[in-house]
Amino acid sequence: MVLISAADREMTxxxxKAIGDTVQGLPVFRDFDATTLPAIASDCVGMLQNEDGLDAVLDHLAADLPAKLRETAYxxxxxxxxxxxxxxxxVxxxxxxxxxxxNIxxxxxxAIERGVRARYAHL
Structure with a gap:
């Protein structure tokens, strides 16, 4: 989530708020310590500032994320x-x-993208 937020070099x-609400509200984060979120975000942004930062973050994510949560992460x-x-x-x-x-x-x-588009539609 932080990676996408930082993609355009501005975390709005x-x-x-979307990241915070997600961490507080979804079962996948039930055992996650939300107080560590600012440090994790900072670490991610720091990694992205390195020459091969994007590749490093993506490699780290792919290595550490269980296969059953990849669609959830996307x-x-x-x-x-x-x-x-x-x-x-x-983005x-x-x-x-x-x-x-x-490997999504x-x-x-x-289907995921269409579902999100439907959730965020407005008049």
Missing amino acids: DFEM ALACEVAAANGSVSQE MRLLEILRHHL DRLIAA
């Missing part, structure tokens, strides 16, 4: 991307890279 209040990344009301080209490209890195099937990713 909407994105941070869905949460899409949620954060949608939090601002529009998704930039940079869309990063979602594509993330999808490939996590294209049709599954499309």
Whole structure:
């Protein structure tokens, strides 16, 4: 989630609220210590500032994330991307890279993206 938020080099209040709400509200984070979130976000941003930072973060994510949670991680990344009301080209490209890195099937990713789009639709 932090990776997507930092993709356009600006972590907005909407994105941070979406991340915080997600961590507090979803069962997958039941045993997660939410007080560590700022440090984790800072570490992620720090890693991204290195020359091969994106690859390092993606490799770390793919290595540490259980296969059964990869679709969940992709869905949460899409949620954060949608939090601002529009998704930039940079963020869309990063979602594509993330999808490939996590080996998310294209049709599954499309279904996830469509579900998020429906959740964030407004008049």
